Amino acid sequence: EVQLVESGGGLVQPGRSLRLSCTASGFTFGDYAMSWVRQAPGKGLEWVGFIRSKAYGGTTEYAASVKGRFTISRDDSKSIAYLQMNSLKTEDTAVYYCTRIPRASDAFDIWGQGTMVTVSS
Protein backbone atom coordinates (compact mmCIF):
# COMPACT_ATOMS: atom_id res chain seq x y z
CA GLU A 1 0.00 0.00 0.00
CA VAL A 2 1.28 3.43 -0.96
CA GLN A 3 1.46 5.50 2.20
CA LEU A 4 2.89 8.70 3.66
CA VAL A 5 3.10 9.16 7.43
CA GLU A 6 4.00 12.50 8.97
CA SER A 7 5.45 12.90 12.45
CA GLY A 8 7.14 15.48 14.62
CA GLY A 9 4.34 17.94 15.19
CA GLY A 10 3.57 19.52 18.54
CA LEU A 11 3.48 22.70 20.57
CA VAL A 12 6.41 25.08 20.13
CA GLN A 13 7.07 28.63 21.24
CA PRO A 14 7.41 31.48 18.74
CA GLY A 15 10.94 31.86 17.46
CA ARG A 16 11.83 28.23 18.10
CA SER A 17 12.43 25.40 15.62
CA LEU A 18 10.75 22.11 14.79
CA ARG A 19 11.48 19.35 12.30
CA LEU A 20 8.75 17.30 10.67
CA SER A 21 9.32 13.94 9.04
CA CYS A 22 7.39 12.20 6.28
CA THR A 23 8.01 8.48 6.01
CA ALA A 24 7.02 6.87 2.72
CA SER A 25 6.24 3.25 1.95
CA GLY A 26 4.82 1.21 -0.91
CA PHE A 27 6.67 3.00 -3.73
CA THR A 28 10.19 3.93 -4.88
CA PHE A 29 10.55 7.13 -2.88
CA GLY A 30 13.62 8.37 -4.73
CA ASP A 31 11.75 8.53 -8.03
CA TYR A 32 9.32 11.21 -6.84
CA ALA A 33 9.30 14.87 -5.98
CA MET A 34 7.74 15.55 -2.59
CA SER A 35 5.86 18.56 -1.36
CA TRP A 36 4.54 19.98 1.91
CA VAL A 37 1.13 21.63 2.18
CA ARG A 38 -0.36 23.18 5.31
CA GLN A 39 -3.82 24.06 6.55
CA ALA A 40 -4.41 26.53 9.35
CA PRO A 41 -7.37 25.71 11.65
CA GLY A 42 -10.61 26.32 9.78
CA LYS A 43 -8.78 27.64 6.72
CA GLY A 44 -7.87 26.44 3.24
CA LEU A 45 -4.82 24.67 1.86
CA GLU A 46 -1.52 26.51 1.41
CA TRP A 47 1.43 25.17 -0.55
CA VAL A 48 4.63 25.36 1.52
CA GLY A 49 7.37 24.00 -0.73
CA PHE A 50 8.73 21.00 -2.58
CA ILE A 51 11.89 19.04 -3.28
CA ARG A 52 12.72 17.51 -6.62
CA SER A 53 13.95 13.96 -6.99
CA LYS A 54 17.71 13.45 -7.18
CA ALA A 55 17.31 12.75 -10.90
CA TYR A 56 16.28 16.41 -11.23
CA GLY A 57 18.90 17.75 -8.87
CA GLY A 58 17.08 17.35 -5.56
CA THR A 59 16.62 21.11 -5.46
CA THR A 60 13.90 22.93 -3.56
CA GLU A 61 11.35 25.72 -4.00
CA TYR A 62 9.36 27.52 -1.30
CA ALA A 63 6.36 29.72 -0.84
CA ALA A 64 7.20 33.34 -0.10
CA SER A 65 5.63 33.04 3.36
CA VAL A 66 8.22 30.49 4.52
CA LYS A 67 11.24 31.18 2.30
CA GLY A 68 14.39 31.66 4.37
CA ARG A 69 12.82 30.04 7.45
CA PHE A 70 11.81 26.56 6.24
CA THR A 71 14.04 23.95 4.60
CA ILE A 72 12.95 20.75 2.89
CA SER A 73 15.37 17.85 2.56
CA ARG A 74 15.20 14.15 1.77
CA ASP A 75 16.94 10.91 2.65
CA ASP A 76 16.18 8.48 -0.14
CA SER A 77 17.96 5.62 1.68
CA LYS A 78 15.34 5.90 4.45
CA SER A 79 12.41 7.02 2.25
CA ILE A 80 11.94 10.11 4.42
CA ALA A 81 11.30 13.75 3.55
CA TYR A 82 11.90 16.43 6.16
CA LEU A 83 10.56 19.90 6.80
CA GLN A 84 12.87 21.93 9.04
CA MET A 85 10.99 24.93 10.39
CA ASN A 86 12.98 27.73 12.03
CA SER A 87 11.97 31.10 13.48
CA LEU A 88 8.43 29.87 13.87
CA LYS A 89 5.58 32.37 14.03
CA THR A 90 2.09 32.03 15.44
CA GLU A 91 0.76 32.17 11.87
CA ASP A 92 2.63 28.93 11.09
CA THR A 93 0.10 27.08 13.27
CA ALA A 94 -1.45 24.49 10.98
CA VAL A 95 -1.80 20.85 10.05
CA TYR A 96 1.16 20.01 7.83
CA TYR A 97 0.64 17.45 5.07
CA CYS A 98 3.30 15.63 3.10
CA THR A 99 2.35 14.90 -0.52
CA ARG A 100 3.79 13.05 -3.49
CA ILE A 101 4.16 14.53 -6.97
CA PRO A 102 4.19 11.97 -9.79
CA ARG A 103 6.54 12.34 -12.73
CA ALA A 104 5.22 14.48 -15.57
CA SER A 105 2.41 15.76 -13.36
CA ASP A 106 1.62 18.86 -11.36
CA ALA A 107 -0.85 17.09 -9.08
CA PHE A 108 -0.36 15.92 -5.51
CA ASP A 109 -1.54 12.35 -5.84
CA ILE A 110 -0.85 10.89 -2.39
CA TRP A 111 -1.29 12.70 0.93
CA GLY A 112 -0.29 11.79 4.44
CA GLN A 113 -2.70 12.09 7.36
CA GLY A 114 -1.06 15.31 8.53
CA THR A 115 0.66 16.43 11.71
CA MET A 116 -0.43 19.41 13.81
CA VAL A 117 2.00 22.20 14.62
CA THR A 118 0.93 24.78 17.20
CA VAL A 119 3.08 27.85 17.66
CA SER A 120 2.15 29.57 20.89
CA SER A 121 3.72 31.00 24.00
Next chain:
Amino acid sequence: SSELTQDPAVSVALGQTVRITCQGDSLRSYYASWYQQKPGQAPVLVIYGKNNRPSGIPDRFSGSSSGNTASLTITGAQAEDEADYYCNSRDSSGNHLNWVFGGGTKLTVL
Protein backbone atom coordinates in the same frame (compact mmCIF):
# COMPACT_ATOMS: atom_id res chain seq x y z
CA SER B 1 2.01 35.07 -6.66
CA SER B 2 -1.18 34.60 -8.62
CA GLU B 3 -4.51 33.58 -7.11
CA LEU B 4 -7.17 30.99 -7.77
CA THR B 5 -10.71 32.02 -6.91
CA GLN B 6 -13.50 29.62 -5.92
CA ASP B 7 -17.05 30.21 -4.75
CA PRO B 8 -17.10 29.64 -0.97
CA ALA B 9 -20.18 27.43 -1.00
CA VAL B 10 -22.33 25.52 -3.45
CA SER B 11 -25.31 23.23 -2.92
CA VAL B 12 -26.88 20.50 -5.04
CA ALA B 13 -29.89 18.27 -4.71
CA LEU B 14 -29.20 14.58 -4.33
CA GLY B 15 -28.76 12.96 -7.73
CA GLN B 16 -28.41 16.25 -9.60
CA THR B 17 -25.41 17.71 -11.39
CA VAL B 18 -23.20 20.40 -9.89
CA ARG B 19 -20.29 22.39 -11.29
CA ILE B 20 -17.60 23.88 -9.06
CA THR B 21 -15.43 26.51 -10.70
CA CYS B 22 -11.95 27.87 -10.20
CA GLN B 23 -10.69 31.06 -11.84
CA GLY B 24 -7.21 32.45 -12.22
CA ASP B 25 -4.58 33.59 -14.69
CA SER B 26 -2.46 30.50 -14.02
CA LEU B 27 -5.20 28.36 -15.57
CA ARG B 28 -4.43 29.86 -18.98
CA SER B 29 -1.08 28.03 -18.80
CA TYR B 30 -1.67 25.05 -16.54
CA TYR B 31 -4.36 22.47 -15.89
CA ALA B 32 -6.06 22.53 -12.51
CA SER B 33 -6.04 19.60 -10.12
CA TRP B 34 -9.00 19.06 -7.81
CA TYR B 35 -9.01 17.70 -4.27
CA GLN B 36 -11.84 16.54 -2.05
CA GLN B 37 -11.52 17.00 1.71
CA LYS B 38 -14.00 15.65 4.23
CA PRO B 39 -14.01 16.89 7.85
CA GLY B 40 -11.04 15.66 9.84
CA GLN B 41 -9.46 13.95 6.85
CA ALA B 42 -6.59 14.63 4.48
CA PRO B 43 -7.40 15.86 0.98
CA VAL B 44 -7.83 13.30 -1.79
CA LEU B 45 -6.97 13.94 -5.45
CA VAL B 46 -10.08 13.51 -7.62
CA ILE B 47 -9.14 15.11 -10.97
CA TYR B 48 -5.82 16.02 -12.58
CA GLY B 49 -4.53 17.01 -15.97
CA LYS B 50 -6.94 17.55 -18.84
CA ASN B 51 -9.58 15.29 -17.26
CA ASN B 52 -8.00 12.33 -15.48
CA ARG B 53 -9.30 10.43 -12.47
CA PRO B 54 -7.02 8.53 -10.12
CA SER B 55 -7.84 4.91 -9.52
CA GLY B 56 -10.84 4.54 -7.24
CA ILE B 57 -12.45 7.90 -8.03
CA PRO B 58 -16.01 7.43 -9.37
CA ASP B 59 -16.64 8.42 -12.97
CA ARG B 60 -19.30 10.90 -11.87
CA PHE B 61 -16.37 13.27 -11.26
CA SER B 62 -15.05 15.07 -14.34
CA GLY B 63 -12.96 18.13 -15.11
CA SER B 64 -12.85 20.72 -17.86
CA SER B 65 -11.14 23.99 -18.62
CA SER B 66 -11.71 27.09 -20.75
CA GLY B 67 -9.60 30.21 -20.74
CA ASN B 68 -8.90 31.19 -17.15
CA THR B 69 -11.57 28.92 -15.66
CA ALA B 70 -11.39 25.29 -14.61
CA SER B 71 -14.45 23.33 -13.57
CA LEU B 72 -15.12 20.21 -11.56
CA THR B 73 -18.43 18.58 -12.44
CA ILE B 74 -20.19 15.96 -10.34
CA THR B 75 -22.89 14.24 -12.38
CA GLY B 76 -25.46 12.64 -10.10
CA ALA B 77 -24.17 13.93 -6.76
CA GLN B 78 -24.28 11.49 -3.86
CA ALA B 79 -24.52 12.17 -0.15
CA GLU B 80 -20.91 11.07 0.29
CA ASP B 81 -19.78 13.84 -2.10
CA GLU B 82 -20.53 16.46 0.55
CA ALA B 83 -17.10 17.91 1.28
CA ASP B 84 -14.75 20.82 0.68
CA TYR B 85 -13.23 20.96 -2.79
CA TYR B 86 -9.97 22.70 -3.61
CA CYS B 87 -8.39 23.46 -6.96
CA ASN B 88 -4.70 24.04 -7.49
CA SER B 89 -2.23 24.58 -10.28
CA ARG B 90 1.27 25.71 -10.97
CA ASP B 91 1.69 29.42 -10.36
CA SER B 92 2.30 31.14 -13.70
CA SER B 93 3.59 34.32 -12.08
CA GLY B 94 7.30 34.57 -11.40
CA ASN B 95 9.38 31.53 -12.31
CA HIS B 96 6.49 29.01 -12.64
CA LEU B 97 8.13 26.86 -9.98
CA ASN B 98 5.50 27.22 -7.27
CA TRP B 99 1.95 26.01 -6.76
CA VAL B 100 -1.16 27.88 -5.70
CA PHE B 101 -4.44 26.68 -4.18
CA GLY B 102 -7.92 28.09 -4.46
CA GLY B 103 -9.73 29.06 -1.29
CA GLY B 104 -12.00 26.03 -1.42
CA THR B 105 -15.68 25.40 -2.07
CA LYS B 106 -17.93 23.78 0.52
CA LEU B 107 -20.35 21.47 -1.28
CA THR B 108 -23.63 20.67 0.44
CA VAL B 109 -25.77 17.81 -0.91
CA LEU B 110 -29.42 18.47 -0.09
